[in-house]
Amino acid sequence: MAASRSGFTYRVETEVPPGYIVACGGRSVETKNKANTITFVFESYKPTWRIDIAAARFKMIEDEGPKIRVFAIPEDEGEGRRILEAAQKSFRFYSGLFGEAGDFPGYTIIEVPEGWGSQASDFYVLQTAAAFRDKGRTSELYHEIAHNWNVRAKPAIQRCRYFDEAFASYFQGLAIREFEGEEAFEKYMTRLRDRFLQSCERDEENGSTPIAEYWREERGENSYTKGAWSLFVLHQVVGDSVLRSLVSGFLREFRTREADFESFQGFAEKAAGMNLDRFFKEWIFGAESSRLLREKLDAGKIAERYR
Ligand SMILES: [Zn+2]
Known part of the structure; x- marks a missing residue:
């Protein structure tokens, strides 16, 4: 970790048994396979104030376009696809209105068990299972995606x-x-x-x-x-x-x-x-x-x- 006035940068390595996938708000750098484990390596996109890492038997759903990734628990894979589509279409909508997002590195949506609380930081959100499944809350995702069209304030x-x-x-x-x-x-x-x-x-x-x-x-x-x-x-x-x-x-x-x-x-x-x-x-x-x-x-x- 390197500290700075506006936060710190990080590189995290998380080793899990086969079958598990590690999700993180940072940039995926590499995946190292060993005999009985897999190591997922992530780095921060930019100085931040928090690190979030989740390991589960996730289904990862992603697209090649605006680099949006969804980590869903297996029974919610269908929900994950719906969420990916909602994120993509709001991304396209804002791009059409306001032009390309600045230095958009991608966006990650990670499902976590109920009771853990939803959290968001730069370029990712952790959503509790109920929020993840609730179609009425899809618009919260529009909000998170919209943050990519924000200016920096003094x-x-x-x-x-x-x-x-x-x-x-x-x-x-x-x-x-x-x-x-x-x-x-x-x-x-x-x-x-x-x-x-x-x-x-x-x-x-x-x-x-x-x-x-x-x-x-x-x-x-x-x-x-x-x-x-x-x-x-x-x-x-x-x-x-x-x-x-x-x-x-x-x-x-x-x-x-x-x-x-x-x-x-x-x-x-x-x-x-x-x-x-x-x-x-x-x-x-x-x-x-x-x-x-x-x-x-x-x-x-x-x-x-x-x-
Ligand atoms: Zn907000």
């Missing part, structure tokens, strides 16, 4: 979770609309709004804290809900084609730089050819937007304020 505001979770949560919604229809999309967005309103009931500062200040008291959880809504409203303000060019241009521009809210506003205004000051004041740098969500106005109605 460290000072990274814990707002806006540039990763708000974007992935809204992109998940777009994939739901594409694959399950308008009604499913509306249900999903309503659920996110309700979750945000519940979080305000628990602690009203979730409603009064601007998104740009979420990092101060670890309120980034609201980026999954209100953050996604901010992008939903912005989408209504600028329309489909501007949203696409905005996101793809923002990704290109910030592939090697770190973004913050000011640069996002500048970029959005340039892409839209509009002054978006009021939108950013109410949704990002201020919290007037919480009232709009509390009043349950629909996104189209809210967008009228900013045109």
Whole structure:
């Protein structure tokens, strides 16, 4: 392991009896066969904060295209195929909308027994058996795949979770609309709004804290809900084609730089050819937007304020 400021890198060798397959979130480097054992070797893709290794009599299902691999327990092989297809189609959908994923090394989905808890890190997810089998939860995979179209945020505001979770949560919604229809999309967005309103009931500062200040008291959880809504409203303000060019241009521009809210506003205004000051004041740098969500106005109605 080599430690660095932003995590560590690793190389792990796991020796198992024949018939077992080892799954890991890292890059598969080699497999060494001995008389009575097999050793699977993995390395991290990039500095990370965790290592996950699972050994079982997995069925491995993979494709040659976007390098997506699914490790399913044997009785769930059919589910594994369904999941691979869902991951592939969401991958193709986002590529079509926003361009190729940056340095996409592949994506791994590993089924684990019930009760172990689902976990995710860069380029992989561990899913408990119930989640793995539940078709209603396929859209969580759309979310994980969407993270490949995220820009990096400046460290000072990274814990707002806006540039990763708000974007992935809204992109998940777009994939739901594409694959399950308008009604499913509306249900999903309503659920996110309700979750945000519940979080305000628990602690009203979730409603009064601007998104740009979420990092101060670890309120980034609201980026999954209100953050996604901010992008939903912005989408209504600028329309489909501007949203696409905005996101793809923002990704290109910030592939090697770190973004913050000011640069996002500048970029959005340039892409839209509009002054978006009021939108950013109410949704990002201020919290007037919480009232709009509390009043349950629909996104189209809210967008009228900013045109
Ligand atoms: Zn996420």
